[in-house]
Amino acid sequence: MLWDEIRSNELGNRKYSRKRTSRFNIMATKIASKKAKKPAKKKSGNFKSKLSRFLFKALLWFLGLSVSSVIFFKFVPVPFTPLMVIRVLENKLAGKEIYFSHDWEPIGNISVNLQKAIIASEDGTFLVHNGFDFKAMEKAYKGNERGRRIKGGSTISQQTAKNVFLWQGRSYLRKGLEAYFTVLIELIWGKERIMEVYLNSIEMGDGIYGAQAATQHWYRKDASSLTKMQAAGIAAILPNPRKYSATSSSSYINRRKDKIVRVMRYVGKIEY
Numbered sequence: 001m002l003w004d005e006i007r008s009n010e011l012g013n014r015k016y017s018r019k020r021t022s023r024f025n026i027m028a029t030k031i032a033s034k035k036a037k038k039p040a041k042k043k044s045g046n047f048k049s050k051l052s053r054f055l056f057k058a059l060l061w062f063l064g065l066s067v068s069s070v071i072f073f074k075f076v077p078v079p080f081t082p083l084m085v086i087r088v089l090e091n092k093l094a095g096k097e098i099y100f101s102h103d104w105e106p107i108g109n110i111s112v113n114l115q116k117a118i119i120a121s122e123d124g125t126f127l128v129h130n131g132f133d134f135k136a137m138e139k140a141y142k143g144n145e146r147g148r149r150i151k152g153g154s155t156i157s158q159q160t161a162k163n164v165f166l167w168q169g170r171s172y173l174r175k176g177l178e179a180y181f182t183v184l185i186e187l188i189w190g191k192e193r194i195m196e197v198y199l200n201s202i203e204m205g206d207g208i209y210g211a212q213a214a215t216q217h218w219y220r221k222d223a224s225s226l227t228k229m230q231a232a233g234i235a236a237i238l239p240n241p242r243k244y245s246a247t248s249s250s251s252y253i254n255r256r257k258d259k260i261v262r263v264m265r266y267v268g269k270i271e272y
Contacts, residue, residue: 066165070184073164074193077104081163081201084209091207099207101217107196110211111226115195115270117235120263121256123156126195127270131157131186132179158182160198192272204234206242218246232260 084102091098107115119126125133137153154162161181166174185194204214211223214234219226226234233246236256244253 066181067184067188069165070181070188073197074189078164078197078201081209082165082167083163083203086168087203087207100209101207101213102200102209103212103216104200104210105212105223107192107199110196110199110223111231112270113226113228113231113264114199114211114223114234116264116267117228117231117260118156118195118199118238119267119270120260121232121235121238122159124263124267126156127191127272129155129157131155131182154178155182156198157186157194159202160194161185163201163203164197190272195272202238203241204238205246208241214246228261228264229257232257232264235260 080102084100088098088100123129123133123136125136133153133155136155139153158178161184162168162174162178165181166177185197189197200210200212203209204211205217208214208217211234215221215223215226215230218234219230230246233249233253236249236253237244237246244250246253249257
């Protein structure tokens with residue numbers, strides 16, 4: 001009897017020990033599984049951290065490069081623009097003859113008549129605004145909503161920023177970058193330099209860029225000797241210089257010329 005009781009107690013202790021061991025094993029498995037899941041959170045956190053650092057560095061690089069390029073072109077002539085490259089590629093892909101004419105001239109060698117004609121045609125408040133003409137934008141927006149001829153309402157400063165630093169298009173991204181570069185050139189370049197770059201980089205015919213090349217192409221003369229009507233002829237075709245002609249013009253362009261000449265009288269003396 002005593003021996004049976006001892007054996008019974010030993011068996012009970014073994015069963016209890018096995019239960020405790022199994023419980024410990026289950027708990028250890030759960031703890032191990034929890035620990036195994038933690039590295040996934042760390043990986044996720046590391047990815048977000050790396051992405052944030054990358055975006056921050058990219059932003060710093062963009063700010064540095066954009067400001068540096070604007071400062072650089074304050075003193076150095078703009079050799080070419082994205083639009084010039086795009087036009088060459090378009091003609092090459094279409095199998096057309098590639099014609100390119102672009103001659104840089106200091107603003108002192110460009111007729112005041114052309115400067116006045118551009119202001120009269122493109123941006124009447126150029127000399128007084130800070131890069132944006134919100135009234136013109138609102139007017140253009142309302143006109144476009146009514147189904148009239150599409151107008152952008154962009155100032156000379158905005159057009160210059162777009163032509164020199166950006167691509168063509170109507171996306172929100174490009175418009176946002178256009179506003180950014182407009183602020184930069186207004187602050188760093190000033191009005192005279194903006195007008196100088198505009199007059200030397202704007203498309204003024206099919207493959208024709210800048211006042212000097214346009215004057216040679218349309219009138220066979222230098223940009224310094226343009227008359228009021230000749231200057232108005234170049235300014236009149238700017239909405240679509242590849243479609244319209246400054247000489248032997250359509251009735252629409254002739255009406256624009258006359259209107260520009262009339263408005264030029266109110267521009268007055270240009271003081272940048």
